[in-house]
Amino acid sequence: MPERFGVSEEVVHFDPFSDEFFSDPFETYRRLRDHAPVYYSEQYDFWALSRYEDVAPAMRDHETYSSARGVTLDHFIDPDAMLPEGVIIMMDPPQHTRMRALVNKVFTPRAIAKLEPMIRDVVETTAQRIDTTSFDLVEDFSAVFPVEIITTMLGVPPDGRQQIRHWLDTMLEREPGNVSVTAAGREAAVTMWRYYYGLVVDKRANPQDDMITRLTEVEVEREDGTRTRLDDMEIAAFASLLGGAGAETVTKLIASAGVLFARHQDQWQMLRQDRSRIPAAFEELLRYEGPSQYDIRWSNVEVELHGRIIPRHKPVMLINGSATRDERAFADPDRFDITRAHSGHNLGFGYGIHSCLGAALARMEGRVALDVLLDLIPEFEVDVTGLRRVKMPNVFGWANVPARGTPQ
Numbered sequence: 001m002p003e004r005f006g007v008s009e010e011v012v013h014f015d016p017f018s019d020e021f022f023s024d025p026f027e028t029y030r031r032l033r034d035h036a037p038v039y040y041s042e043q044y045d046f047w048a049l050s051r052y053e054d055v056a057p058a059m060r061d062h063e064t065y066s067s068a069r070g071v072t073l074d075h076f077i078d079p080d081a082m083l084p085e086g087v088i089i090m091m092d093p094p095q096h097t098r099m100r101a102l103v104n105k106v107f108t109p110r111a112i113a114k115l116e117p118m119i120r121d122v123v124e125t126t127a128q129r130i131d132t133t134s135f136d137l138v139e140d141f142s143a144v145f146p147v148e149i150i151t152t153m154l155g156v157p158p159d160g161r162q163q164i165r166h167w168l169d170t171m172l173e174r175e176p177g178n179v180s181v182t183a184a185g186r187e188a189a190v191t192m193w194r195y196y197y198g199l200v201v202d203k204r205a206n207p208q209d210d211m212i213t214r215l216t217e218v219e220v221e222r223e224d225g226t227r228t229r230l231d232d233m234e235i236a237a238f239a240s241l242l243g244g245a246g247a248e249t250v251t252k253l254i255a256s257a258g259v260l261f262a263r264h265q266d267q268w269q270m271l272r273q274d275r276s277r278i279p280a281a282f283e284e285l286l287r288y289e290g291p292s293q294y295d296i297r298w299s300n301v302e303v304e305l306h307g308r309i310i311p312r313h314k315p316v317m318l319i320n321g322s323a324t325r326d327e328r329a330f331a332d333p334d335r336f337d338i339t340r341a342h343s344g345h346n347l348g349f350g351y352g353i354h355s356c357l358g359a360a361l362a363r364m365e366g367r368v369a370l371d372v373l374l375d376l377i378p379e380f381e382v383d384v385t386g387l388r389r390v391k392m393p394n395v396f397g398w399a400n401v402p403a404r405g406t407p408q
Helices: 019-023 028-035 054-059 095-107 109-114 115-129 138-142 145-154 156-171 183-205 211-219 232-263 265-271 275-289 358-376
Strands: 038-041 046-049 219-221 227-229 293-301 303-304 308-310 313-320 380-382 398-400 402-405
Touching: 046 095, 046 145, 054 313, 095 109, 095 211, 095 219, 095 232, 095 358, 109 293, 109 358, 115 138, 115 145, 115 227, 115 358, 138 145, 138 232, 138 398, 145 156, 145 232, 145 308, 145 358, 156 232, 183 211, 211 232, 211 380, 232 265, 232 275, 232 380, 232 398, 265 358, 275 358, 293 358
Parallel strands: 046 313
Antiparallel strands: 038 046, 219 227, 293 313, 303 308, 380 402
16 A cells, blocks of 8 residues: 655755755755655645656646645745735636636747847847946846846836836745745735736726736636626736746846856857757756746645655645756756757746746747847856855746856
């Protein structure tokens, strides 16, 4: 009979709120895959899957692994957690299907391709302000343009776009060892939501050519079959999600690109010589050190895996950051290699119905950003003594990457 307990913390200890995890989770992931592929945390009362063969199917199986109870660990273990309402990532079908249909058309590859001139203009304008003799790749570049692009699409006025970024950073920051949102983070979340709510009210009165205005005009089918327009709170929730997810992924990925290419200058020069490799380089960055390291689901039923049983009604962490480093699915997975052939599903943008809505936009931004950086800093170095990781749930990456261009 299968055991009803996960592998004990005596074999491997996994704390997603520890300094060790924030700094470098990949050795912990390896131990999880090898010794505890179905892991139970007595400390936080959650289960975790870490192998590709388990994580990928679980991401697709919304009937077994539900998103409706929450998507970050604090939603389950912090009694004072802020649980947003009306957010699409915390919905299951059929509600999720109806709501996602409202914005799917905006984020198709064809629709995003039409935005490339705007995206390139924003990225190049950001790059032109940089003094390459000494700059921070995050503060001066990768944190600036993604939020500018997504908030422009939403209809945020110019003077509010970068403020959104600062609210997001404050919301997501955690103190090591503490699962809860900080007091400053709670205040930032409330302030940002009120800002978006005010924008929605304004767009209803003064329609413009932007996403928030379009959301005020569409109708959605409700559970009882009636069709109504979205209310102001629903649209504010949509805008908050899109503004956050649309900025964080590329911000962290391009920062990681700077650090990784500084370590692998030969691959940076390979990109300079053949820019047709940029899309593959982006996919390898996403696989090797993706900004989204895990998703949380809720077990609707009892699940048996690897001779162990995950009880029903428990939070389950799907660690895609471990799955994409799984030697059972990827050859030599700890080697960063932009020539790697990518087959199957990367998982960096999720998989299944909750795959990243803005994946096409993120890919476009990332490819343009790498292209612009190749011109801006054809040769460069990173000051490793100044590197600083973010301390955020779900999000992995750098808060600071001090760099300078070097003479050719």
